[in-house]
Amino acid sequence: MDDFDKTLDALFAALPVLDAGGELPDDTPFRRIEMNFGTGTAWFEGAFEGETAGCPAGKGPRPVYLVLDGPAGDREVRAILVQYGDTRPVEASWDTDGVIAGSGLLVLHGRDVHAGTDVAVSVAARALAALRQRTPEEGHWDRAAHLADSFAEAGVDPAGIPCDAAPGDFADGWLLLDNGPGGAALGCLVDPDGYSLGPCMDADGNEVAALLVR
Numbered sequence: 416m417d418d419f420d421k422t423l424d425a426l427f428a429a430l431p432v433l434d435a436g437g438e439l440p441d442d443t444p445f446r447r448i449e450m451n452f453g454t455g456t457a458w459f460e461g462a463f464e465g466e467t468a469g470c471p472a473g474k475g476p477r478p479v480y481l482v483l484d485g486p487a488g489d490r491e492v493r494a495i496l497v498q499y500g501d502t503r504p505v506e507a508s509w510d511t512d513g514v515i516a517g518s519g520l521l522v523l524h525g526r527d528v529h530a531g532t533d534v535a536v537s538v539a540a541r542a543l544a545a546l547r548q549r550t551p552e553e554g555h556w557d558r559a560a561h562l563a564d565s566f567a568e569a570g571v572d573p574a575g576i577p578c579d580a581a582p583g584d585f586a587d588g589w590l591l592l593d594n595g596p597g598g599a600a601l602g603c604l605v606d607p608d609g610y611s612l613g614p615c616m617d618a619d620g621n622e623v624a625a626l627l628v629r
Contacts, residue, residue, distance in 0.1 A: 417493070419628065423507060426482060426496065430503050444483040444493070448591055449476040452525025452546025453598040457497055459523055459612060459627055462539035462562075462567040463517035468514045468612045470622065472525050473499035479523070479601065481629075483588055488549070490588035492603035495523060496615065503617035507626050511613035514627060518565035519558055519607045521627075522601050524600040539566070540573045540591060540600035544571035544580035545590075558604065605629070 426445055428463050433439070433447040452472035460467045477499055484493035498504060514521075520542050522535040539562065546559035566573050589603045606629050615624040
């Protein structure tokens with residue numbers, strides 16, 4: 416896990432400050448949002464692969480913490496921590512399952528898993544619109560072209576998907592969308608090589624959160 420153990424320890428230590436809405440140093444790569452999944456399961460889903468992995472969703476709005484990676488303007492999400500229990504996690508288990516998002520776009524949502532693919536593709540269309548507004552750096556991986564290729568391989572035309580793209584979309588590597596009665600959906604730019612999903616425990620050893628990490 417290279418140096419991510421230290422990053423994870425720092426995240427666990429920062430949870431009380433994040434929950435209280437306190438300020439952290441400007442270079443801190445942690446973000447906190449809330450999501451009401453509306454169902455019994457929160458799903459991590461790639462936009463086109465049809466591969467999903469789930470964790471308990473908890474009741475009501477739940478805190479979701481993001482660990483960002485990369486320079487400003489070209490960030491991706493290194494890890495997602497979903498706290499579904501009522502106590503804070505303090506350690507992670509590395510007994511994990513793999514999750515692939517080969518398109519480079521992963522969506523977290525609480526919709527029925529059979530309807531989730533439509534949600535993920537819709538979010539991917541908005542991500543593609545945002546990425547196409549960026550100027551690719553010479554010698555760097557072209558994320559927009561890669562995502563466009565994923566659309567083509569899936570036989571989906573992004574031009575036919577209403578996406579209401581707005582300036583600043585995915586500027587920090589993620590975008591939270593309110594999809595009305597179906598619940599919120601979180602789109603994250605990710606590494607297409609894959610992630611691992613496993614549980615996190617509180618101080619008493621109870622599983623209270625799930626961690627998706629590259």
